[in-house]
Amino acid sequence: MRFQRIIQIPLFIVFVLLILLASHPVPEYLEVDVFLRLDPLISLGSMAATRAFIPKAALALLVLLCALLLGRIFCGYICPMGATIDFADKLLLRKKPEENSPERDGAYRHFKYLFLAGLAGSAVLGISWVFFFSPLSLATRFFSLVVQPVIMLFGNFLLDAARPLLIHVGLDHLAMVHWAMPRYNTNMFVAFFVFGILSFGLIRPRFWCRNLCPAGAIVALFSMRPFFRRTVSDQCSRCGRCARECPMGAISESFTLTSYSECVACLRCREICPEKAISFKWSGNPDSAKAAVNLSRRKILKAGAVGMAGAAVTMTGLKHLHGGEEPRPLKSSNLIRPPGALPEVEFQARCVRCGECSKACPTNTLQPVWLVAGISGLFSPCVTPRIGGCEQECNLCGRVCPTGAIRPIDIQEKIFAKIGTARIIKSRCIAWEQDRKCLICDEICPYNAITSRLAADHPVTVPVIDEKRCNGCGYCENKCPVEGESAIVVESAGEIRLSKGSYRKEAERLGLIFHSEAGQEDHVFEDPQKTLPPGFEESR
Amino acid sequence: MEIKKMSRREFLVKSAQCAACAAAIASIPPIAGANEHAGVTPDLILANGSPGPAVKSAVEAIGGMNRFLKPGARVVIKPNMSFANPPEWATTTHPDVVAELTSMCVKAGASSVLVLDNPLRNIEMCLEKSGIRGACSAFDKAEAYGVKDRGFFQEVAIKEGKALNTTMIMKKVLEADLLIAAPVAKSHSSTGVSLSMKGMMGLVYDRRTFHMDMDLDTAIVDLCTVLKPALTIIDASRILSDSGPGGPGKVVALNKIIASTDFVAADALAVEIGTWYGKKFKAAQVKHIRMAHERGLGNMDISSLRIKEVNAG
CATH class of the missing domain: 3.30.70.20 (Alpha-Beta Plaits)
Known part of the structure; x- marks a missing residue:
């Protein structure tokens, strides 16, 4: 197996396992949100929108440090969205694209920087759209809210069908299993959105990563000339195979120059080079970098302005922050935030809509909402009592939240x-x-x-x-x-x-009386008209 | 002559009823009225002591577990584990009660012991918080399950039902050779107390209809005509004296375990030894117990029953 896959596939499996493990009871030592916290867009985006340093989300700074040394390895090895896209590309792409070099396939490459600038613009006004673009938010939402229930549905079909057989062969324990299949609001939209991204693979491999992903853009900014990078020796016979096969289209038409901001260090070129002329090593040729995009300051500022304008429009919407912070008639009274959720402004700015809390919630009561909290509140979690109650002795939503939008409070709190x-x-x-x-x-x-x-x-x-x-x-x-x-x-x-x-x-x-201990005699039973407690009858 | 065909379901119910009758007949003592007469099994055992040992003494005093099961028997224990509360709240059966019963069943040769309930709250949290999953974990043959999916239930006709004519009951219970009721003694805002008879509602798929469409007490007694545990163990180590069934409320320590083959008698004794909302009550003041007595499901008249008190070592 290729070196990239040896790292990427196990990490993807760990990502999926952590999503599965994000259910009651999550062991104390397990940090199921660790992948989310590695996403630089989630990290920097949430910090920018809330103007606060979020220690929990600072893990992504390590990714940026790695980018300085090794390039976009986050995109090539760690990102589960990247892995999903690689897999989808394998299914979708019949032949390699003709135009794959930074020179010929450059029309959309700057979009990711423009999206990033737009997000920065809206973050200036304290509005976070990170959830629309963050690859980790997308992937977590997709696998927990869309894929997981579908697997459980089919799993239950299988278990139900196989039950007589299971009893017959003595697997009594398995015969008692029937998963409580969760249901999620907005799951169809999440599915369409992700399938949309994956179907871009019909145009180019890793179309999303090359052109659109603003998290990739952040990593790219730190990978302009990494220490560990692609170097081509004199043995190059200029066959051009590397440039055609590069999944990111990072190799220039000269074959020796590389757009490091695009290269995910997957090592494909090194593996296929018939002359063994390509190596990835420390401090290669100082002049081997090829700029991938020609981005003017004007375009960036325009994109930032568009982002800011978008934020302004949402802030002036009727349903913004579901009617306002202080009690107001427009407030959505049935929008109940999970326990420990920050005040609404901060909450919406920090929540990256990854769906981890909804996934972890043992009663399925936490549901992503549509537009009840305004456009900027899309997919944010809401307690939906008709589906389930909020368990008294459960604090999982806060424990799995990657940005602390729901505070990790202990049970007593x-x-x-x-x-x-x-x-x-x-x-x-x-x-x-x-x-x-x-x-x-x-x-x-x-x-x-x-x-x-x-x-x-x-x-x-x-x-x-x-x-x-x-x-x-x-x-x-x-x-x-x-x-x-x-x-x-x-x-x-x-x-x-x-x-x-x-x-x-x-x-x-506030004079509230909550208790969680037995033995407190405070049952309100004062009834002058009736001397008997509920359920008892007069003695005959 | 018209011959009425019997469905499998009816057959199962009838067989269960016959078995229950046979068990009831077998449990009728040969001589009545002789209190603690040597060689006569008492109607009710009241064991004092901490939950585990008291259960052991109580079951031994009523004839030992071998009286109730043959080697290879499939046992279902019905505790109360409907709430995700710790044992101290007295809203769920003490895990030591379940552990001791399980251990005795296994020793008597049970092939499997299933601890079953249809919890009101989240299954996983109920199993964990109540400690009942932990109580079963020491035994290979025992497992605790919260059962909610419709597929695990089967429709059963209730011939003697006055309000409830049909309901869906857990298949595992219908298939079992022995059903042991093991409720905790607690108050109930609707039925006064929740003991072994009320606890049978936890083996039913949809109990909403009990509340919505009929008189709850009548429906409980109707259900008890088809679900009669051969052995009832009531956990009165501590009782939830008010604010039941979910608590939190006043917990009163009694350090007692009740055992009986007559679940009406066991419930009646539990009512009378307990203090509810700071008061003492007669069993007849609890509607469903009185109705069960009147319909001949058992005897709530404690004074006419042989009660043996034992102390756990």
């Missing part, structure tokens, strides 16, 4: 990170409206925020919410037996969003 407040829609509630005995919301509430009480003109006890105890976990909305829309819904009102500091202290300041 998480219980105080109130995400919303439940509200009863009496007209839908079968106890309030139809006088039927139903106490499921009371039964399931992990925070004891709902009590069943007698109310005037109601023959059965009816649920009543104590807002001071409601954490917004959504289990009541999730389990409400009413068909379709729930009779008890969680709204974002009362959520605690802190960029720093303790949620516990804030909750105490």
Whole structure:
């Protein structure tokens, strides 16, 4: 196998495994978001948009350091999007393109720098579009939200079909397996977007990496003349095979010059050179670099201005930050952010929409949203109680977030990170409206925020919410037996969003009562009309 | 003459019913009324001590596990593991209870021990937090599963049902040779208490309809006409005295384990030894227990039953 594949394929497998492992329980020592943190666009983009140094995302600086020494090896060896594209190219491309050199295939190469400039322009206004272009965000989103559920669907088909056989051969444990298949909003769009990128492979190999990827552009800026680089000796017979075969089209028509900013050091040219004239070594010929693009300052500034204008337009949109930071009538009350999510402005700027939190969420409640939080909030995560509740003793979303958009708080803090407040829609509630005995919301509430009480003109006890105890976990909305829309819904009102500091202290300041310990006698059961607790009858 | 064909499902249910009847008949003591008479198996065992040893003493006092299973038997234990809470909350069965029962089943020659429930909360977190998966991990033949997918359930007709005429029950339970109910004793905001009979709802696919479409207590008793555990072990090592079934609420330590072949009697005893919302209650004050007694599923009249108290070493 080729040297590149020996590194690239195992790393890709590790990437996929880490996505699979991003589910409950994630062992403490495992950093499932490590690939995301290696993406220089995620790192620099999030830092620029939030104007803060994000230590967790600083790992990508190592990639840039490597680029100074070794060139774009991130693109050639590490990036899982690159690996996916290489694989798709193998399937799509029947013959090598005629025009493959920087001189002849140069029409779009500068686009990646323009995208980068545009992203920088919007970051000036604090708006991050990183999620649209970041290869790691795209790849993580694609594999976790699109590929994983499909595999599980087919896996369940197989398991169901093979069950009698499994029991017959004594694989009883396997016969009990049926995966709880997650479902994700926006998955079709994510699939189309990635298939779009892959189908560019019909035009050129690694079309995305050559022309469009702004993360590649950042690495390219650091790879203009790496220490370890392609060098051609006098033995070159000028057969031109290297230039035709180069997957990045980085070899000039002279065959000796190389566009290092385009070269991903895959070593293909060295492997196929019939004269063995090509080597990758320290400090080759000082004049061996060939500029790949001719980019004027004017174009960069224009692109930056376009990015800034785009950010300005989204900031003036009606749904920007889902209606505004402070309580406003336009706020989307059903947009509930995960526990520990930063205040909305910072949150949207930092969240790279990788989908890792949605993947890790054990109850599938975290869903990517469409436009409810504005265009800049596209794909950002939202607690969707009708699908599942937010588990009391789970903090995975914060632990797997690569940029800290959801803070990695411990369980004790998480219980105080109130995400919303439940509200009863009496007209839908079968106890309030139809006088039927139903106490499921009371039964399931992990925070004891709902009590069943007698109310005037109601023959059965009816649920009543104590807002001071409601954490917004959504289990009541999730389990409400009413068909379709729930009779008890969680709204974002009362959520605690802190960029720093303790949620516990804030909750105490607000007079909220959350507890996670048994043995506290604080059940609200004061009922002067009725002396019996719920469910017991008079003695006969 | 018209001969009615019997479906496989009906056959299975009938067989289960026959087996339950046979077990019930077998469990009728030869002499009634003689308290702790030598050689007579008592109706109820009340074992004092920490959960594991008390379970062991209780099962031994009621005749040992060999009374309930033959070598090669497939056992299902139904604990409560519906909530992702630690054992201290008393919302789930103590893992030591499950571990001891499993160990005794394995020693008695069970070919497999499945610990099954259809949890309300996330399966993985329930299995982990309750400690019940850990309790099973020491035994090769035992495994705990949260079962939610429809494919694992089978429709069962309830002939004696007054409200519930059909429901879907876990296939593994229908296939089992022995069903052991092992609930924790806890309060329940809708049914007063949640013990072995209420716990049977955890073996059903869709319990929403129990709440939505019928009288919950009637539906529980209906279900119990087809799901009768041959052995009931109630974990009253600590009880959730209020705020049940999910907690958090007041936990009262009793250090007791109840064992019986009559699940109505076991539930009744659990009601009467416990304190609920700071008060004492008679078993007849719990509607589903009273209805089960009236419909002949068991005996809730504690005073007429032989109760043997044992102390775990």
